[in-house]
Amino acid sequence: MERDDEIIARGYDQVADEYAALESAEAPWPRLKRVRAFAADLPHGSRILDVGCGNGLPATRELASRHEVTGVDISGEQVARARANVPAATFIRGDVREVDLPVGGFDAIVALYLIDNIAREDYPALFRSFRELLRPNGRLLLSAEPGEDPWQQYTWLGVAMFINTVPTEELVRLLQEAGLSVVSTEVETQLEGGRPIEYAWIIGERLRSPGSLR
Numbered sequence: 001m002e003r004d005d006e007i008i009a010r011g012y013d014q015v016a017d018e019y020a021a022l023e024s025a026e027a028p029w030p031r032l033k034r035v036r037a038f039a040a041d042l043p044h045g046s047r048i049l050d051v052g053c054g055n056g057l058p059a060t061r062e063l064a065s066r067h068e069v070t071g072v073d074i075s076g077e078q079v080a081r082a083r084a085n086v087p088a089a090t091f092i093r094g095d096v097r098e099v100d101l102p103v104g105g106f107d108a109i110v111a112l113y114l115i116d117n118i119a120r121e122d123y124p125a126l127f128r129s130f131r132e133l134l135r136p137n138g139r140l141l142l143s144a145e146p147g148e149d150p151w152q153q154y155t156w157l158g159v160a161m162f163i164n165t166v167p168t169e170e171l172v173r174l175l176q177e178a179g180l181s182v183v184s185t186e187v188e189t190q191l192e193g194g195r196p197i198e199y200a201w202i203i204g205e206r207l208r209s210p211g212s213l214r
């Protein structure tokens with residue numbers, strides 16, 4: 001039987017155009033505004049990891065205009081587009097749960113609309129890995145659709161796709177349990193192909209462990 005991750009990768013290969021077309025110029029998503037605000041205080045040349053970076057537009061491109069950015073995405077088509085759209089960044093095709101990245105190697109991580117495509121049962125390990133990849137006081141920006149939809153195969157944009165949604169309070173708790181403090185949580189509605197959808201925008205921070213240099 002085909003694995004969930006293979007179905008997700010193929011789905012994003014197939015709907016690269018349709019997904020990009022969900023955002024209209026008349027009603028831009030809050031993503032760019034949020035990424036700009038998040039990165040505003042970072043010194044020029046900061047190391048940023050963009051997980052589930054998609055085609056790199058507009059977030060990876062914005063971040064790479066001032067910073068050293070690594071993007072990771074499971075879909076070969078999305079990575080190919082990201083490489084063409086953002087030549088200044090480095091891209092890895094891979095599963096964020098498995099890819100080998102430097103411990104403490106990032107000043108910031110962004111995970112924009114990614115975790116709805118990762119099973120809830122994998123969140124504790126994923127969030128621990130985010131903590132490990134961040135330097136002390138490094139920050140995470142994460143967006144996710146709040147809800148209680150179970151992990152299963154749905155039809156999305158005409159293709160098979162694995163999705164789940166989790167209540168925001170549960171995400172906050174899981175991030176805290178993974179060793180990230182939650183700095184802010186805000187909910188904002190965006191239009192996807194004209195349909196309003198709410199997303200939680202969460203900023204987390206890796207605190208320095210008491211008595212530790214790292």
Ligand SMILES: C[S@@+](CC[C@H](N)C(=O)[O-])C[C@H]1O[C@@H](n2cnc3c(N)ncnc32)[C@H](O)[C@@H]1O
Nearest residue numbers: 012052053054073074075078095096112113117
């Ligand atoms: C909804 S799109 C978001 C893309 C982009 N971050 C944005 O702001 O539009 C989710 C992306 O996550 C990728 N993805 C899903 N599961 C993944 C995984 N386990 N590891 C890496 N990337 C994954 C998909 O291929 C897709 O490009």
